[in-house]
Amino acid sequence: MDTILLNPVIDPSAIDRAAGLLRAGEVVGMPTETVYGLGANALDPAAVAKIFDAKGRPQDNPLIVHIADAEALERICDDVPEPAKRLAAAFWPGPLTMVLPRVREIPASVTAGLPTVGVRLPAHPVARELIRRAGVPIAAPSANLSGRPSTTTAAHVLADMDGRIAAVLEGGPCEVGVESTIVSFAGETPRLLRPGGVSLEQLREILGKVDIDRALREQIGDDARVSAPGMKYRHYAPKANVTVVCGTPEDTAAYISKHLTNETGVLCFTEFAYLFEMHEMRTMGAADDPLTQARRIFDALRAFDETDVQEIYTQCPSDEGIGLAVANRLKKAAGFKVVNVV
Ligand code: AMP
Ligand code: MG
Numbered sequence: 001m002d003t004i005l006l007n008p009v010i011d012p013s014a015i016d017r018a019a020g021l022l023r024a025g026e027v028v029g030m031p032t033e034t035v036y037g038l039g040a041n042a043l044d045p046a047a048v049a050k051i052f053d054a055k056g057r058p059q060d061n062p063l064i065v066h067i068a069d070a071e072a073l074e075r076i077c078d079d080v081p082e083p084a085k086r087l088a089a090a091f092w093p094g095p096l097t098m099v100l101p102r103v104r105e106i107p108a109s110v111t112a113g114l115p116t117v118g119v120r121l122p123a124h125p126v127a128r129e130l131i132r133r134a135g136v137p138i139a140a141p142s143a144n145l146s147g148r149p150s151t152t153t154a155a156h157v158l159a160d161m162d163g164r165i166a167a168v169l170e171g172g173p174c175e176v177g178v179e180s181t182i183v184s185f186a187g188e189t190p191r192l193l194r195p196g197g198v199s200l201e202q203l204r205e206i207l208g209k210v211d212i213d214r215a216l217r218e219q220i221g222d223d224a225r226v227s228a229p230g231m232k233y234r235h236y237a238p239k240a241n242v243t244v245v246c247g248t249p250e251d252t253a254a255y256i257s258k259h260l261t262n263e264t265g266v267l268c269f270t271e272f273a274y275l276f277e278m279h280e281m282r283t284m285g286a287a288d289d290p291l292t293q294a295r296r297i298f299d300a301l302r303a304f305d306e307t308d309v310q311e312i313y314t315q316c317p318s319d320e321g322i323g324l325a326v327a328n329r330l331k332k333a334a335g336f337k338v339v340n341v342v
Contacts, residue, residue, distance in 0.1 A: 003029075003162050005154065007170040008126060015126065018169045019133035027051055029143045029157040030130055031171020032122040034095045034179050034197055035150040035298065036157045037066070037140030038165065039130070045107040048139055052109070054164040056146045062112040063139040064097050064180070065119050068131035076119055076137055078103055083207050084185050090206050093123035095176050095197025099184035110139050116186050126171040142179060143168075149236045149301040149333065152177050156302060177295035178325045183210070192216070195325040197294075216328060218336055235332045238304045238312065240265060242334035244327075246316040247341030249287040255341045256313045265309035267300055267330075272315070280307045287315075290323040297326055301333060 006014035018028045022039060025047040030039045038054060040047035042065045052059060065076055070092055073080060077100040084098050102117035111117050122128060131138050142150040143157045151157045152174040161168070181196035183203060191211040192200060203210050245252040253272040260266070265280040269287040282300040285292030304312055314330055316338075317323040331338055 001163055001166065003158065003165055004167045005158070005170060006167050009170070014169060015129050015133060018130055018167055019135075021166045022047075022130070022134040022138065023136070025050075026166035027054055028130075029151075029154070029161055029165055029168035030127055030138075030140065031124050031154070031169060031174065032066075032127045032140075033124045033175045034122070035152050035174055035177070036143040036154065036168075036171075037127075037138075038143040038161070039066070039138040039140040041134070042066075042110055042137040042139035043105060043107070044136075045109050048107060048109045050165075051139065051141060054161060055141065055144070057141065058146070059109070060112045061141075062114060062118060063110050063141050064182075065106070065110065065117055066127065066131055066138045066140050067119060067121050068128050070121060072137060073100075073119060073121075076103060076106060076117060077101060081185055083190060086206050087183065087190075087203070088121070091198050091202070092121040093128065094121075095123070095180040096120065097180040097182045097194075097196075099182060099186055099193065101186075116184070118182060120180055124171060124175075126169065130169060147235065147237055149238060149298040150179060152295070152298050156299070159302075174295070176322075177297060178322065178329055181325070183207075184213075187211075195322075195328050197322060197325070199321045200324060201321065236298070236301065236329050237333045237335070238301045240304055240309045240312045242301075242312045242314060242330070242337065244314055244316045244330045244334045244338045245341060246327075246338060249315060251341045252315045255339065256315070259313065263308070263310040265304050265307060265312040267304075267312060267314035269315055280304065280309045284315075284317075284326075287317075290317055290321050290326060293317050293326045294322050297329055 008014040097120040145160045154170045176197040181198040182194040184191045266276040270283045317326045
């Protein structure tokens with residue numbers, strides 16, 4: 001299959017053409033403010049199956065359903081609890097996914113057979129216009145091959161998906177750069193399943209108590225019963241092995257300098273770049289600039305695949321704000337191989 005690149009900046013019919021492909025049951029790479037998604041009609045099981053094929057995604061990893069306006073939530077979810085409504089009012093459109101009881105019309109392949117569905121109203125204007133014109137809810141996981149770092153530019157999507165999907169819709173580099181925050185309302189207390197563009201601090205301002213899923217702290221075993229089945233898989237991984245080094249920026253930079261070999265790549269805060277100039281090195285932004293770190297993290301991880309490095313050492317951002325999400329992606333890329341420097 002030839003994958004066409006549709007660019008709304010130079011082709012005024014680009015969004016309509018992408019919407020037509022979605023209605024026809026095809027898969028389209030689409031921009032969102034978090035990462036690029038692989039969209040398909042969430043109500044069409046054959047279209048949804050094409051997403052799993054294109055990504056090589058395990059069938060037990062559910063998809064997030066994207067809607068164009070908050071009213072569409074009631075058509076996808078049963079019984080939206082009051083706290084979920086408050087959260088939507090505070091953060092939609094934006095990088096927040098809520099896991100809620102689903103209506104019967106959502107195919108089992110979208111939810112991996114769960115009684116719940118993950119729903120998000122994205123903020124990216126091209127994404128919202130695309131969903132609106134498609135006229136159906138759009139199931140969309142991140143637009144990377146399963147296990148690889150997520151895609152934050154149309155070029156990343158083409159690198160993984162050229163020949164596997166009908167089209168990619170260009171929408172510029174993603175403004176947030178890491179995936180949405182996922183909050184589950186399946187239990188008594190709201191539970192954070194994945195940190196993302198909306199911070200834990202922001203969630204607690206609206207919800208009060210928020211539990212934190214243990215998948216955020218450790219690698220989940222194959223046999224584990226988890227609230228989100230996809231959590232057990234290795235994610236975001238470049239080809240080289242990753243080690244995350246946690247501690248103060250000064251201490252972690254010193255630790256990494258001491259442990260380098262010729263085959264080691266380094267992902268560091270900008271202010272420490274001078275220490276690693278003889279190595280394959282990428283910067284993720286300043287230590288106190290988590291928004292830039294989020295925007296750069298996946299591009300930096302992908303860039304190491306163009307090199308010969310066998311291992312990558314990375315400094316770990318602080319857990320505050322969106323830093324929690326960046327640190328989580330790095331730890332997952334490392335399969336939770338973490339060194340704490342004290
Ligand atoms: P991705 O779109 O690739 O970023 O992955 C979506 C993630 O959303 C999955 O791996 C799950 O962890 C989570 N998710 C989606 N739907 C549900 C659901 N119904 N229950 C729990 N987690 C979900
Ligand atoms: Mg993903």
